[in-house]
Amino acid sequence: MADKIYRVDMSNLSFKIEDVPDEWMGLGGRGLTSTIIAAEVDPECHPLGPNNKMVFAPGLLSGTSAANSGRNSLGLKSPLTGGIKESNVGGTIAGVMAKLGVKALIIEGIPKDDSTFYHIHVSQNKVEIVACPELVGKNNYAVLDAMEEKYNKKVAVMTIGLPGEQKMLISNISVRDPKGKLRSHGRGGTGAVMGSKKIKCITVDAAKFNESGASIVDPEKFKAASKIFTKALQDNPISGEGLPAFGTNVLVNIINEAGGLPSHNFRSGFSENAEEICGETMAENIKERGGNTTHGCHQGCVIQCSQTYNDKEGNYLTSGFEYEMIWAFGANFGIKDLDQIAKIDALMDDLGVDAIETGVTIGLAVDAGLIEFGDGKRAFEILEKDVAGGTPLGRIIGSGAGNLGKLYGLVRVPVVKNQSIPAYEPRAIKGQGITYVTTPMGADHTAGYAVATNILNSGGHVDPLSKEGQVELSRNLQIASAAVDSTGMCIFVAFPALDEPECLPALIDMINARFGISLGVDDVMNLGKNILKTEHEFNLKAGLTSADDRVPEFMKYEALPPHNAIWDFTNEEIDEFWNF
Amino acid sequence: MSITITVKLFAQYRDGLFKVKEMTFPKGSTAIYVIDEIGIDHSKLPIGVLMVNGVHVEEDFVLENGNVFTIFPKVGGG
Numbered sequence: 001m002a003d004k005i006y007r008v009d010m011s012n013l014s015f016k017i018e019d020v021p022d023e024w025m026g027l028g029g030r031g032l033t034s035t036i037i038a039a040e041v042d043p044e045c046h047p048l049g050p051n052n053k054m055v056f057a058p059g060l061l062s063g064t065s066a067a068n069s070g071r072n073s074l075g076l077k078s079p080l081t082g083g084i085k086e087s088n089v090g091g092t093i094a095g096v097m098a099k100l101g102v103k104a105l106i107i108e109g110i111p112k113d114d115s116t117f118y119h120i121h122v123s124q125n126k127v128e129i130v131a132c133p134e135l136v137g138k139n140n141y142a143v144l145d146a147m148e149e150k151y152n153k154k155v156a157v158m159t160i161g162l163p164g165e166q167k168m169l170i171s172n173i174s175v176r177d178p179k180g181k182l183r184s185h186g187r188g189g190t191g192a193v194m195g196s197k198k199i200k201c202i203t204v205d206a207a208k209f210n211e212s213g214a215s216i217v218d219p220e221k222f223k224a225a226s227k228i229f230t231k232a233l234q235d236n237p238i239s240g241e242g243l244p245a246f247g248t249n250v251l252v253n254i255i256n257e258a259g260g261l262p263s264h265n266f267r268s269g270f271s272e273n274a275e276e277i278c279g280e281t282m283a284e285n286i287k288e289r290g291g292n293t294t295h296g297c298h299q300g301c302v303i304q305c306s307q308t309y310n311d312k313e314g315n316y317l318t319s320g321f322e323y324e325m326i327w328a329f330g331a332n333f334g335i336k337d338l339d340q341i342a343k344i345d346a347l348m349d350d351l352g353v354d355a356i357e358t359g360v361t362i363g364l365a366v367d368a369g370l371i372e373f374g375d376g377k378r379a380f381e382i383l384e385k386d387v388a389g390g391t392p393l394g395r396i397i398g399s400g401a402g403n404l405g406k407l408y409g410l411v412r413v414p415v416v417k418n419q420s421i422p423a424y425e426p427r428a429i430k431g432q433g434i435t436y437v438t439t440p441m442g443a444d445h446t447a448g449y450a451v452a453t454n455i456l457n458s459g460g461h462v463d464p465l466s467k468e469g470q471v472e473l474s475r476n477l478q479i480a481s482a483a484v485d486s487t488g489m490c491i492f493v494a495f496p497a498l499d500e501p502e503c504l505p506a507l508i509d510m511i512n513a514r515f516g517i518s519l520g521v522d523d524v525m526n527l528g529k530n531i532l533k534t535e536h537e538f539n540l541k542a543g544l545t546s547a548d549d550r551v552p553e554f555m556k557y558e559a560l561p562p563h564n565a566i567w568d569f570t571n572e573e574i575d576e577f578w579n580f
Numbered sequence: 581m582s583i584t585i586t587v588k589l590f591a592q593y594r595d596g597l598f599k600v601k602e603m604t605f606p607k608g609s610t611a612i613y614v615i616d617e618i619g620i621d622h623s624k625l626p627i628g629v630l631m632v633n634g635v636h637v638e639e640d641f642v643l644e645n646g647n648v649f650t651i652f653p654k655v656g657g658g
Binding site: 239253323452562 | 588590591592594599625626628629631634635636650652653654655656657658
């Protein structure tokens with residue numbers, strides 16, 4: 001059965017199932033979501049108004065047996081950045097959509113009756129859109145419980161908590177993972193867009209048919225390529241050893257030692273707290289307390305970088321306890337107790353708020369005089385009571401760092417395109433800085449992970465403190481990442497892809513075998529280039545200019561310890577990025 | 581003649597060894613000499629990143645008195 005486009009119109013609570021236009025046929029994931037947003041959404045529309053759309057699309061390999069292929073893309077115009085957004089998530093949604101033959105789920109319009117929220121249920125050739133007053137005011141885990149009771153555990157669930165209902169810019173869309181925990185379509189205020197469309201949750205059910213997975217034209221070729229690909233992932237020291245043992249939080253020490261761990265709201269690149277919050281300490285705690293250092297965020301993951309983290313008594317605290325979260329609340333905001341950060345992490349999963357945007361905003365709230373540095377108890381309280389309850393303070397925090405900075409007249413505001421800068425200091429890791437300023441997404445570390453080559457010696461080494469070679473490095477990584485984001489692959493396949501020569505050809509062979517086509521490496525890179533250009537063009541039409549491709553000014557005149565690094569790129573050097 | 585340096589180990593390289601230690605080596609010692617002297621088995625877990633005073637160096641880097649020498653196996657995340 002050919003894949004279809006499922007289109008939901010919230011303005012009249014109707015749906016259509018459409019054939020896939022020829023020009024969208026070879027696309028998946030980010031390639032498809034960005035193409036559809038660019039084709040169908042007026043770049044000048046208000047992101048929370050009736051003319052924005054949400055496009056969910058599994059990757060080209062999602063739903064197959066390929067390792068690490070269960071990532072889903074969400075496209076929309078971001079209410080945080082005012083530009084295009086592609087947000088990538090694990091969980092079960094990509095696999096379930098692909099098995100159902102949903103090439104993309106497009107949601108448009110806003111209901112005329114906005115007095116309640118709706119639940120959208122997608123199943124074979126059918127979409128039900130029903131009011132769900134009983135779920136309004138509930139946070140994510142309560143929604144998951146209700147959906148598990150209503151359907152079964154294989155049903156994919158995407159939901160927003162109270163901050164999303166209130167259209168806060170720190171809100172995410174949360175996605176159920178294989179173990180009933182949550183992952184996030186994060187960054188850019190995705191939850192606010194879902195809230196604006198009055199959608200509380202979306203469920204997708206593929207359980208009753210097509211259990212064998214997505215169709216494959218040449219199963220033998222696919223199997224052979226898949227074997228090589230999986231082996232490359234398992235043999236690589238990072239994806240095969242480091243990530244499963246320590247999780248993403250292994251980065252705290254290496255980024256800190258390199259002087260690139262933003263601390264005290266981006267005043268220093270070195271945190272004195274690193275040993276207390278690092279991946280090694282986390283792994284020791286997990287070992288002593290009976291948690292689990294390995295947990296896959298999606299089915300078919302062989303890397304298992306996620307984990308379950310317990311308190312001292314061995315009771316569950318959180319899962320998916322990632323580097324960005326621990327950096328934001330540990331190094332940047334100053335909480336020294338990993339367990340306290342874990343409690344905030346679990347609360348934030350339940351609320352559905354972005355780890356980076358929320359964490360950076362709380363860090364900046366210290367400068368605004370709203371909270372004391374390192375006061376985790378108060379941070380928890382603000383999130384639980386004010387953000388969830390929508391008090392004026394909650395609204396201020398819920399608006400993200402850029403807006404908080406404007407309200408309080410702050411200058412040291414770490415955002416690009418109004419989106420908070422993640423856990424790598426652009427002044428000390430300059431290739432990553434180029435990614436932050438040039439990616440159409442706003443400050444986003446996954447768009448072109450130059451940290452790999454600047455710091456981790458993956459794919460060679462480019463000196464992080466020098467400008468030399470950074471634009472080219474970031475461009476190449478952004479092109480490759482846009483392509484990888486279209487396959488449904490986890491971005492961590494980049495580590496073996498950078499260092500194991502057989503990895504990328506095997507990945508392309510799997511795509512070729514699935515669709516009966518014959519792409520080469522150049523075709524895949526051209527796909528990446530086209531995606532970036534499509535996204536950039538959308539942003540230009542939306543009113544963003546090259547003047548938005550800049551770091552916050554303080555980074556040009558405040559030297560960052562310990563290397564006393566400043567941001568020293570000229571505008572011309574940055575703008576050279578788009579010459580391809 | 582000898583040099584005293586601070587050695588910091590991370591991730592799996594800590595197993596059975598230490599986190600941080602002040603150590604003395606002969607003048608002219610290279611990074612790889614120190615790694616082998618400490619007893620890190622880098623044939624099993626390849627060396628990922630070496631830094632001296634927070635700056636990346638190669639295995640043949642000659643250490644000096646007072647250096648902070650950090651040693652990582654291949655690590656990654658995001």
